[in-house]
Amino acid sequence: MQARGTGVRTEPVSRPNPFDLLATAVVLLDSSGKVAFMNGAAENLLGVSAAQFEGQSLALLAGDGQAIEGLLQECQQRLFSVKRQQLIFNLAGRAATALDITVSVLEEPGLLASVELREIDAYQRIDREERQAALMQLNQSLLRNLGHEIKNPLGGIRGAAQLLETELPTRSLREYTQVIVKESDRLLSLVDQMLTPVRRSMSREAVNIHEVLERVRRLVLSEFPTGLTIVRDYDTSLPEILGDLEQLIQLVLNVVRNAAQAMDGQGSIWLKTRATRQVTLHRQRYGLALSMSIRDNGPGIPKSLRDEIFYPLVSGNPKGHGLGLTIAQTIVHQHGGVIDCRSESQPAYLSGVQGSALPQANDIGTEFTIVLPIGEPIKPVLSKETF
Template sequence: MATRQDILALKKSYQEALANQLVTAVIILNSNLDIVYVNPAAEALLIKSLAKLYGRPASTIFANTTITDSRLTQLLDSGQELTDSEVVIEFTESHRFTAEITASSVEFNQVAHVLLELKQIDQQKQISLEVFQQQQWLAARDLIKGLAHEIKNPLGGLRGAAQLLNKELNETQQEYTAMIIEQADRLTNLVDRLLGPNQLPQIQQHNVHSVLEKVCQVVSFSQLHESKIIRDYDPSIPLIECDQEKLQQAVLNIVNNAIQAINDEHTITLKTRIANNKTINGKRVKLTAQISIIDNGPGIPPHIQDTLFYPMVSGNSNGTGLGLSISQTLINQHQGKLSCHSRPGHTEFIILLPLQQKTEH
């Protein structure tokens, strides 16, 4: 039968090994708020070893965050646990992540220490944001459709009445009815564009690069200034199932927006890659074709980034705000996903299209 001393020794060995097995990142600070321990999960998260972090102040990691020295000192004094749900940590210029952090006071060798537990939440946050934006986009689309039909019906009657009235008027007076008919047609055209494409895609197998090359050809014929288009294709991408014309239109709308936002000094890159384990509309897709449209222009204004794909939202004073909304609809018809990440100097629209996986017989 194990003695009390045996049990205590066993308990200590398990406790010492446990931190190294945790998937949660653990950081321990001494009473001076210097780093004295990080477990392997924390080393992986911070991309730094314990040897490089040992003895460095907590501010090395938590500079410019809500986890301040004053809060940690207060925790040591009071012993009261603190939790922060969305802490953005920029450990290096190229390494940035969002974490949920719990800090508590613990004793080692009868000296108070701070135990920090970090859980990276970037993926969960991104999925939640995408689901929310998708729901908002669907709600906005349904609202626009309802309003568009309510507008379109009386417009038809208005135009018909103007045509009948036109027959009873002299040439001078017909100018007024002609204006009514012209404006009714203009509004009808706008409503039709608001409703977006209503035909189901004609799905066939196509080479994604042939679609992109047609976009490049159209752009080369129509653009007013010489924006340089760089091709960065992955030739290993298999044929994708798509409606060639609809996919071409979706990409063309995005490229045209980029052209309007940049000048002759900037470039547009069309990039294709195979992407694994992507989330599309809340579902995990093992294999996708990824099309990226990247420009190094000024970026999209932050105040419209969350509503960028809504109808009538545009960063261009002369834009209608329909191009990206139509692209979103077209990509959704392909069971794909369209997203955007933008900062000054780098704007990237990403199209994900599910790839059919071959089954072995």
């Protein structure tokens, strides 16, 4: 195409496919029931390339191919307009997985139906993220109010103890007022820790997440110089993320230090980074995101605490304050991300893995997965072009 009056030949602007902006995996079937198109989310979910799978039958990926063929025959006979069903699919690199599929009959020329595919736990994950966001807002409100209610009387108690100390005649009696002052200072410090991520404004700069991980790794290994191994599994091709460097260090340090303390410094921790594409975070769609895993082979989180680990003042460590994970969650949400945890209370494999390069399937004690956006959210582009 040549631009008028310029003599310069320009190429037509490539517009994004609207289907690729969807978080849901979508497959379009032609009139013969073969794959005509699949979006990026479907490629990621099914573990196949759209270009390679075009013209193939979706039944090839199904654990029960006859069930898919039966659905397609019903489509061709127009026995339904929309049908929802759960089927087993053999996904690349994964065990047989149950997917929730919704088949909609299309009236477009050359197309038979659209198939939407979702993992069964996707609904649970969305619900969990929404509950996390609501919990974080509740925590912030609680911490602000609690901090105000605690700091004011504590200041009065501390001041009164200092005045009383000047009136006491003996050193033995003054020791009691010193205890009051020290404990008041300890509680004030605890309240300040609770309020730090809430009241601190967040700066944004380009941050290399691997520099953050390496800094935390050196720090934790200096605290636990013997018996602790931290194994790195980084995707060094990851671009920088926009975030607050100090807060991101605090986030990773809280999680890694918790893991080391839970194992009394004896065990292994794995730090893993990967890129993940077409991710929805807090109802915003991102083309690229960072997935960071912090995994240990420790004793795991007690089952009674697993639903409460992000609550303030909840801890499975008798010496802990129960603030580390609350602060970590707050920082993650301030960066537009999500944090999730899975744990086994009694892992089958707890020792002798210091030399292992990668965790084995039964090495799991506790694993935290943190997903942070890279770049800005995708803005849908309206276009008449579908393919």
